[in-house]
Amino acid sequence: MKNDDEEMVKYIVNAIRCSLFWDESWYKKTYNISDDINALNHYIVEGYKMGYDPSPLFSGEKYYENNPDVKSEGINPLVHYELFGVEENRKYKVDTHEMLEFFKNKYPHLRMKLDGGIIRVRVTDKCNAKCRYCGLRVGVLGECHEHMNPDWYMRLFRPIYEKVDQVLLTGGDPFVCKESYSLMEMLGKEYPHLNVLVETNGMMLNEKYRALLSECLYTIHVSLNASNRKVFQESCWEGDGGEVFFDKVQENLKKYVALLESRDMLCFAPGYSMVINKDNYYDVIDFAKLALSLKGKYITYYFDYTENDMLASYFTNPEIMRPTLKKLMEIERVLARYILVTFRLWIPNKEAETIQKEVDEETDAELQKNMRTF
Numbered sequence: 001m002k003n004d005d006e007e008m009v010k011y012i013v014n015a016i017r018c019s020l021f022w023d024e025s026w027y028k029k030t031y032n033i034s035d036d037i038n039a040l041n042h043y044i045v046e047g048y049k050m051g052y053d054p055s056p057l058f059s060g061e062k063y064y065e066n067n068p069d070v071k072s073e074g075i076n077p078l079v080h081y082e083l084f085g086v087e088e089n090r091k092y093k094v095d096t097h098e099m100l101e102f103f104k105n106k107y108p109h110l111r112m113k114l115d116g117g118i119i120r121v122r123v124t125d126k127c128n129a130k131c132r133y134c135g136l137r138v139g140v141l142g143e144c145h146e147h148m149n150p151d152w153y154m155r156l157f158r159p160i161y162e163k164v165d166q167v168l169l170t171g172g173d174p175f176v177c178k179e180s181y182s183l184m185e186m187l188g189k190e191y192p193h194l195n196v197l198v199e200t201n202g203m204m205l206n207e208k209y210r211a212l213l214s215e216c217l218y219t220i221h222v223s224l225n226a227s228n229r230k231v232f233q234e235s236c237w238e239g240d241g242g243e244v245f246f247d248k249v250q251e252n253l254k255k256y257v258a259l260l261e262s263r264d265m266l267c268f269a270p271g272y273s274m275v276i277n278k279d280n281y282y283d284v285i286d287f288a289k290l291a292l293s294l295k296g297k298y299i300t301y302y303f304d305y306t307e308n309d310m311l312a313s314y315f316t317n318p319e320i321m322r323p324t325l326k327k328l329m330e331i332e333r334v335l336a337r338y339i340l341v342t343f344r345l346w347i348p349n350k351e352a353e354t355i356q357k358e359v360d361e362e363t364d365a366e367l368q369k370n371m372r373t374f
């Protein structure tokens with residue numbers, strides 16, 4: 001019997017030690033617990049009775065409020081939550097903004113935001129593509145090799161999902177991470193009000209994911225980057241294998257679009273993006289054609305940051321970028337009735353206004369003519 005009790009105590013101590021809601025340094029600092037006291041034991045045995053919380057993310061008082069049966073039995077709220085509450089889907093109420101502030105301060109490199117009701121969930125730092133300008137690989141985003149702990153997005157973020165409108169799943173490529181399927185499934189089943197947007201290169205958009213996405217009505221944003229395998233290999237891919245990758249992505253997308261079409265759900269078709277550089281700028285018109293043939297909901301063009309000084313007011317590479325921007329504005333005007341076209345310059349570019357004026361002044365006949373070639 002004594003052994004059983006000892007085992008139980010060990011089990012509880014371990015559960016709290018591993019809990020996402022236990023923050024020892026915060027506890028010691030907040031409640032002035034000296035170094036000679038075991039803070040974990042203090043919380044488990046007496047701290048909770050004094051109204052102390054295990055971290056700013058878990059309020060014992062609010063847990064009791066939501067679960068009066070736990071309060072009446074006088075059980076430590078976090079012990080109850082970890083041992084039974086998770087399984088029983090008991091509510092722990094937290095202030096969403098406080099929670100996000102906590103994460104943002106603790107993990108600033110993850111660039112968490114809650115602007116306009118969107119939360120950005122960085123599911124993985126892995127990607128199976130080899131884009132030569134990948135921000136993750138060269139570390140420009142300051143967050144390479146960092147991703148969120150699945151426990152955060154599967155458990156901790158639940159109160160946040162209830163309150164936001166949109167969840168952006170990003171990476172790396174979320175589809176290469178095995179936890180993504182469970183996350184997408186959970187969001188679809190338990191938070192049907194959410195718009196979920198997934199950023200991907202399309203390579204792992206297999207049958208299983210296609211079925212789930214079309215069921216849950218999620219939108220995917222696919223980095224396609226070229227209108228054909230040759231341009232893709234030459235302008236996007238580092239090393240060999242780009243053509244095969246491009247073909248597989250096309251195959252996946254065609255199947256996905258056909259599935260959506262068969263269910264009369266093309267309004268949930270993917271959006272496509274292209275990063276423009278010196279090796280593919282002439283491909284922007286054909287890229288738009290490809291996006292249209294794949295029933296794209298929108299097209300986004302980006303200028304490659306590795307080839308342009310993003311702090312400049314004028315293009316670093318004007319021979320290419322100036323006519324390209326003009327072409328994008330023409331594409332936008334011509335396709336305005338069919339598809340949303342956006343382009344990102346990253347910074348306000350002084351040339352943009354002049355170029356826009358030139359495009360606005362073109363006649364329809366001039367526009368049509370300009371669309372035939374770059």
Ligand code: SF4
Nearest residue numbers: 127129131134172201
């Ligand atoms: S698809 Fe995106 S994350 Fe993957 S290598 Fe290309 S730029 Fe990087």
